[in-house]
Amino acid sequence: MLDKIEKYRILGEIGQGGMSIVYLGRDDGLDRDVAVKVMHPHLARDPGARERFSREARAVARLAHPNIPKIFDYSAQDDTLNYLVTEFIDGAPLSDLLAEGAEMLPEVGAIMIVLVARALEHAHGHQIIHRDVKPENILVGHDGAVKLTDFGIAQIVGLESMTITGTLVGSPAHMSPEQILGNDDLDFRSDIWGLGTVLYGCTTAGRLPFDGPSPPAILKRIV
Numbered sequence: 128m129l130d131k132i133e134k135y136r137i138l139g140e141i142g143q144g145g146m147s148i149v150y151l152g153r154d155d156g157l158d159r160d161v162a163v164k165v166m167h168p169h170l171a172r173d174p175g176a177r178e179r180f181s182r183e184a185r186a187v188a189r190l191a192h193p194n195i196p197k198i199f200d201y202s203a204q205d206d207t208l209n210y211l212v213t214e215f216i217d218g219a220p221l222s223d224l225l226a227e228g229a230e231m232l233p234e235v236g237a238i239m240i241v242l243v244a245r246a247l248e249h250a251h252g253h254q255i256i257h258r259d260v261k262p263e264n265i266l267v268g269h270d271g272a273v274k275l276t277d278f279g280i281a282q283i284v285g286l287e288s289m290t291i292t293g294t295l296v297g298s299p300a301h302m303s304p305e306q307i308l309g310n311d312d313l314d315f316r317s318d319i320w321g322l323g324t325v326l327y328g329c330t331t332a333g334r335l336p337f338d339g340p341s342p343p344a345i346l347k348r349i350v
Contacts (some may be wrong), residue, residue: 132210134200135163144263144277146170151215154199161199162216166209166272180209187213189253194246196274198267205275216276218269221325222262225333236329239265239273244322246275258313259302260321262328299342300324300335304350335347 129137135152142149142164147170152163170176184201191197200212221239225231243265250257257264257278264277303320305313327336339345 129165129208132163132208133167135161135212137163147211147243152212152266160215160217162213162217164211164213169182171207171209173202175283177209179301180211183278184245186255187211189255190250192246192249194242194274195249196276213276214274216266216272216274217269218267218272220263221265221267221329224267225262225328231332233330236326239267239329240322240326243275243325247315247318247322250275250278251318256313256315256320258306259298259301260318260326261298263298265325299345299349300337302346302349307346307350 129150132152134156135154136313138151138153138160140148141151146162147166150163150165152161153159154161158210166176166180170180179199184198187195187198197214198211199214202208202210243260247257247260255278257275259277260275264275266272266274266276268274299307301321301324303317306317324336328334335345337345337348339348
């Protein structure tokens with residue numbers, strides 16, 4: 128299936144999430160590495176999931192900010208293979224750095240959060256709510272770059288809300304109370320809540336402000 132992405136040479140898998148697998152690719156024409164996000168085949172058969180994936184491409188394409196990965200290319204919604212091609216960040220998610228157990232200086236954590244806050248400010252200025260701000264979606268490059276990624280469940284203000292049937296959209300430990308309760312009037316403050324939980328983790332060696340033995344227990348404590 129990957130041979131359908133003719134413009135990019137796939138070098139190997141570098142990660143995956145609930146909606147997609149991410150590959151390291153090579154754009155030989157422009158002599159640069161890229162990240163190629165390919166939707167899981169079982170999701171590609173779901174029109175709703177395809178729309179969410181396509182919406183990520185359209186949302187990120189509207190953004191141009193040093194703390195958000197650039198988008199280079201994406202498939203049409205009716206393509207047999209749904210993919211998104213973005214700037215490749217040579218580094219690791221913030222979650223990996225926190226999992227190493229080494230306590231981060233509060234000043235370093237605060238600097239990273241300021242950069243993510245700038246990315247959110249830019250997105251919010253374009254009426255885009257990220258809705259999934261968490262350490263896994265913050266990439267820290269070996270060169271010190273900090274990038275907010277994965278707008279796959281972003282909600283563009285003014286458009287009909289799209290959720291995954293029967294599930295909550297977002298990550299339990301970083302979800303705001305109004306997001307957990309499914310409020311229709313979710314706004315930018317939900318992202319600020321998520322950013323606050325990440326700041327808490329950066330300054331407490333990865334601990335969470337709300338924790339529990341299971342996702343439902345965490346959600347209950349947050350509410």
